[in-house]
Amino acid sequence: DAKTTQPNSMESNEEEPVHLPCNHSTISGTDYIHWYRQLPSQGPEYVIHGLTSNVNNRMASLAIAEDRKSSTLILHRATLRDAAVYYCILPVRTSYGKLTFGQGTILTVHP
């Protein structure tokens, strides 16, 4: 899998936007960018994914740089429930069920 680099931790205040960055300079043209998050004492959950253009869903937005070497997960209004470890992952085509998780970014949300 292409390597991703994320900050170890970030902090935010409740109801403020959060921008979580991910660098993936070795990304190939067919690599999708996935984000998962893991809340305390739970399994990871899918957040969003994209290929080239920006994506939005009910949970978050994904902004992808024009050269695709970086992306940003945007939580528009952080809540205490968004405190989690966020993982940026680029699954390869023939990975067959394998997601390679890095250390992720620990997001702390202050009330």
Added chain:
Amino acid sequence: KAGVTQTPRYLIKTRGQQVTLSCSPISGHRSVSWYQQTPGQGLQFLFEYFSETQRNKGNFPGRFSGRQFSNSRSEMNVSTLELGDSALYLCASSYGTGTPQETQYFGPGTRLLVL
């Protein structure tokens, strides 16, 4: 749709014993993947099953094995348990297309403690 379920949720075993964990995927999903999560190594891929066949395998010793049944339910087995096998074991299910845009849905995990 019901989510991915894993049983048991908690388990305590002693060194040398063996353990079997179970995972029921989301209805319609044919792929089940297993992961081990520890504080030191993070989340690591164990193996993936699709239509009762192992399609992919991580870098774990042969003491870790799995199988999948015709209804897509999966079990993983760890024999001759070691203290280092204490971990959260997660399973994830998907349709199993193998495409890079496919998403996985994780269960709550089974927390195994080896004494």
